[in-house]
Amino acid sequence: MPYSTFSxxxxxxxxxxxxxxxxxxTRYLDYVLTARFDQMGxxxxxxxxxxxxxxxxxxNTKTYVEYKREMKLGDTAVVFTHLDQLQERGCxxxxxxxxxxxxxxxxxxxxxxxMVSIETGRSVIIPDxxxxxxxx
Amino acid sequence: MPYSTFSxxxxxxxxxxxxxxxxxxTRYLDYVLTARFDQMGxxxxxxxxxxxxxxxxxxNTKTYVEYKREMKLGDTAVVFTHLDQLQERGCxxxxxxxxxxxxxxxxxxxxxxxMVSIETGRSVIIPDxxxxxxxx
Amino acid sequence: MPYSTFSxxxxxxxxxxxxxxxxxxTRYLDYVLTARFDQMGxxxxxxxxxxxxxxxxxxNTKTYVEYKREMKLGDTAVVFTHLDQLQERGCxxxxxxxxxxxxxxxxxxxxxxxMVSIETGRSVIIPDxxxxxxxx
Amino acid sequence: MPYSTFSxxxxxxxxxxxxxxxxxxTRYLDYVLTARFDQMGxxxxxxxxxxxxxxxxxxNTKTYVEYKREMKLGDTAVVFTHLDQLQERGCxxxxxxxxxxxxxxxxxxxxxxxMVSIETGRSVIIPDxxxxxxxx
Numbered sequence: 001m002p003y004s005t006f007s008x009x010x011x012x013x014x015x016x017x018x019x020x021x022x023x024x025x026t027r028y029l030d031y032v033l034t035a036r037f038d039q040m041g042x043x044x045x046x047x048x049x050x051x052x053x054x055x056x057x058x059x060n061t062k063t064y065v066e067y068k069r070e071m072k073l074g075d076t077a078v079v080f081t082h083l084d085q086l087q088e089r090g091c092x093x094x095x096x097x098x099x100x101x102x103x104x105x106x107x108x109x110x111x112x113x114x115m116v117s118i119e120t121g122r123s124v125i126i127p128d129x130x131x132x133x134x135x136x
Numbered sequence: 137m138p139y140s141t142f143s144x145x146x147x148x149x150x151x152x153x154x155x156x157x158x159x160x161x162t163r164y165l166d167y168v169l170t171a172r173f174d175q176m177g178x179x180x181x182x183x184x185x186x187x188x189x190x191x192x193x194x195x196n197t198k199t200y201v202e203y204k205r206e207m208k209l210g211d212t213a214v215v216f217t218h219l220d221q222l223q224e225r226g227c228x229x230x231x232x233x234x235x236x237x238x239x240x241x242x243x244x245x246x247x248x249x250x251m252v253s254i255e256t257g258r259s260v261i262i263p264d265x266x267x268x269x270x271x272x
Numbered sequence: 273m274p275y276s277t278f279s280x281x282x283x284x285x286x287x288x289x290x291x292x293x294x295x296x297x298t299r300y301l302d303y304v305l306t307a308r309f310d311q312m313g314x315x316x317x318x319x320x321x322x323x324x325x326x327x328x329x330x331x332n333t334k335t336y337v338e339y340k341r342e343m344k345l346g347d348t349a350v351v352f353t354h355l356d357q358l359q360e361r362g363c364x365x366x367x368x369x370x371x372x373x374x375x376x377x378x379x380x381x382x383x384x385x386x387m388v389s390i391e392t393g394r395s396v397i398i399p400d401x402x403x404x405x406x407x408x
Numbered sequence: 409m410p411y412s413t414f415s416x417x418x419x420x421x422x423x424x425x426x427x428x429x430x431x432x433x434t435r436y437l438d439y440v441l442t443a444r445f446d447q448m449g450x451x452x453x454x455x456x457x458x459x460x461x462x463x464x465x466x467x468n469t470k471t472y473v474e475y476k477r478e479m480k481l482g483d484t485a486v487v488f489t490h491l492d493q494l495q496e497r498g499c500x501x502x503x504x505x506x507x508x509x510x511x512x513x514x515x516x517x518x519x520x521x522x523m524v525s526i527e528t529g530r531s532v533i534i535p536d537x538x539x540x541x542x543x544x
Contacts, residue, residue, distance in 0.1 A: 011146060013170040015296055019289045019345070025441075025468045026287060026434040033433075034149040037209065049210065060433045064472045073173065073291070074185065151434060153427045155481070160423055161305075161332045162298040169297075196297045200336045209427070283418060285442040306421040309481065321482065345445065346457065 003083035004136050006043040008035035009100065010077045023071035028107045029063060032095045035079035046133045051115075056124065058113045061090070065109035069099070076100040086134055089123045090114035139219035140272050142179040144171035145236065146213045159207035164243045165199060168231045171215035182269045187251075192260065194249045197226070201245035205235070212236035222270055225259045226250035275355035276408050278315040280307035281372065282349045295343035300379045301335060304367045307351035318405045323387075328396065330385045333362070337381035341371070348372040358406055361395045362386035411491035412544050414451040416443035417508065418485045431479035436515045437471060440503045443487035454541045459523075464532065466521045469498070473517035477507070484508040494542055497531045498522035 010031045018024040041047030051057060071077060078098045085092040096108040114123045115130075146167045154160040177183030187193060207213060214234045221228040232244040250259045251266075282303050290296040313319030323329060343349060350370045357364040368380040386395045387402075418439045426432040449455030459465060479485060486508050492500040504516040522531045523538075 008147075010149075011144075011170065011174070013146075013166055014173055014290065015166040015169065015298060017291045018286065019291070019293045020465065021291045024287055025471070026437045029434045029437070030149055030151040033151065034147065037150055038147070041210070047210070057428065060475055062472075062474050063433070064470075066470050067468055074177070074183070150426065151432055154422065155425045155427070155429050156329065157427045161335070162301045162423060165298045165301070193292065196339055198336075198338050199297070200334075202334050203332055280419075282421075283416075283442065283446070285418075285438055286445055287438040287441065302421055302423040305423065306419065309422055310419070313482070319482070346449070346455070 003086070004043070005080050005082040006035075006039045007078055007080045008038045010034055010079060012071060012073055012075055012077060014073060017073050020070075021072065023077075023106075025067060028067070028077075028097055029065060029111075031077050031079050031097060032081065032093075032109075032111065033060075035081050035095070036093065039081060044134050044136065046130065052118065055118050057116050057118050059116050060111055061114050062112040063109065065107060067107050069104055069106040071097075071099055071106050074101075077106075083134065084110060086126075086131060088125055090126075091134070139222070140179070141216050141218040142171075142175045143214055143216045144174045146170055146215060148207060148209055148211055148213060150209060153209050156206075157208065159213075159242075161203060164203070164213075164233055165201060165247075167213050167215050167233060168217065168229075168247065169196075171217050171231070172229060175217060180270050180272065182266065188254065191254050193252050193254050195252050196247055197250050198248040199245065201243060203243050205240055205242040207233075207235055207242050210237075213242075219270065220246060222262075222267060224261055226262075227270070275358070276315070277352050277354040278307075278311045279350055279352045280310045282306055282351060284343060284345055284347055284349060286345060289345050292342075293344065295349075295378075297339060300339070300349075300369055301337060301383075303349050303351050303369060304353065304365075304383065305332075307353050307367070308365065311353060316406050316408065318402065324390065327390050329388050329390050331388050332383055333386050334384040335381065337379060339379050341376055341378040343369075343371055343378050346373075349378075355406065356382060358398075358403060360397055362398075363406070411494070412451070413488050413490040414443075414447045415486055415488045416446045418442055418487060420479060420481055420483055420485060422481060425481050428478075429480065431485075431514075433475060436475070436485075436505055437473060437519075439485050439487050439505060440489065440501075440519065441468075443489050443503070444501065447489060452542050452544065454538065460526065463526050465524050465526050467524050468519055469522050470520040471517065473515060475515050477512055477514040479505075479507055479514050482509075485514075491542065492518060494534075494539060496533055498534075499542070 016027045078100050080096045084094045092112050094110045097106050117124050152163045214236050216232045220230045228248050230246045233242050251262050253260050288299045350372050352368045356366045364384050366382045369378050389396050424435045486506045488504045492502045500520050502518045505514050525532050
């Protein structure tokens with residue numbers, strides 16, 4: 001059973017535009033992180049803030065990204081993400097960014113995140129109630 | 137007769153947050169620029185793209201900003217701007233950024249912009265049809 | 273007796289360049305903050321880290337900036353700062369950014385900072401031993 | 409025969425630090441791009457500016473990054489890059505970022521770049537004289 005896909009719209013800002021008049025390559029990844037933060041609370045029902053209150057945080061350990069098409073100022077990025085794997089101590093999130101203007105895929109890839117204890121900085125086993133919330 | 141005030145909502149991104157868990161001070165100004173780009177096309181009927189097609193651009197020459205309250209991740213910035221002065225070769229834009237969550241003013245100030253010829257890089261007299269479009 | 277002026281060199285990064293191939297306007301202020309962090313430890317002998325250990329932090333309350341000349345990729349920014357006023361609860365820092373290539377002033381202005389207690393978030397009276405360290 | 413490795417030092421700026429007091433994940437990639445721009449002119453003898461004058465540009469098509477260790481404000485990033493493959497229409501650049509304070513590897517990975525014609529936006533065959541300059 002595949003995990004649900006959620007989306008978040010993000011306005012492209014002038015400070016995101018590079019010398020070629022396109023969305024700067026690293027900002028795609030900032031949009032992905034923004035979408036996950038938004039979706040954690042809104043779609044999974046457990047925001048980053050709630051993780052932090054429990055003494056947990058998430059660390060980005062690996063990222064792979066393919067740039068497909070340019071995005072321009074005036075357009076809005078629609079960031080789709082879904083869990084690909086939910087593991088004992090982390091997860092892999094697949095993402096796809098589409099242009100709102102054309103609906104074409106501009107970028108896709110995946111990020112690996114590990115859940116850590118804020119106190120020790122070390123990875124921890126994800127508690128069952130979190131696994132449950134995120135198994136949608 | 138005062139000029140109209142327009143507003144633009146901007147999602148706060150994780151990469152905008154600083155080591156104190158607040159919106160980083162210089163990002164307020166990036167939100168102001170984002171709002172102006174959005175409002176140029178949507179509210180005044182002449183986008184930056186159209187200025188560029190005519191060989192014009194706008195340069196930010198002076199900025200004054202007062203930081204009033206912190207903004208946090210999870211909130212949305214509502215950026216209000218209005219023309220304060222529309223001059224022969226430029227304009228002064230007043231801005232105010234409010235928290236969508238509390239409606240409180242987090243930051244305000246003004247920016248001076250000068251219209252330039254892309255070819256020469258020098259300031260130019262703003263044509264009447266542009267003055268008219270922006271006199272709302 | 274005027275306060276000492278210190279300088280910090282900052283490499284211009286591609287992600288700092290805007291759609292006009294110039295250093296993006298808000299990055300000048302990020303360069304100023306970078307220079308102050310560098311100079312706090314290196315030139316005044318009391319780094320931000322040491323302030324934080326004592327339960328203090330600094331908040332930027334007002335900023336005024338004048339943009340004089342464009343900066344381009346390949347150049348290095350030389351950021352000069354000096355205290356203009358050292359007050360009971362804060363200070364005003366004057367800054368000037370020069371191009372390393374041409375030595376011309378590209379931007380200048382000032383920032384007002386207030387010292388706060390991390391615990392309460394409120395302004396505090398700056399202790400004498402800090403006033404002394406910064407009175408150079 | 410392996411290609412040469414070059415390095416560039418980059419000061420960590422306050423606006424690069426995230427809510428966890430660490431260098432924000434996407435900035436590592438901005439540091440890699442900064443290092444390549446620096447090294448193109450300084451180490452290979454053909455800067456991005458010279459590519460642009462000839463009507464060429466470089467587009468980042470794929471990136472893979474592994475985050476190994478946190479970096480903090482006050483440290484300097486030392487970015488090592490080398491060509492892994494120099495292909496008909498592009499190249500693969502390997503990178504490694506070390507802490508100047510500890511000399512430990514904080515992040516590594518690779519980027520694929522394709523050379524394009526600015527006029528058409530399409531990939532082009534890299535001319536022999538460029539292959540030669542970059543075969544060091």
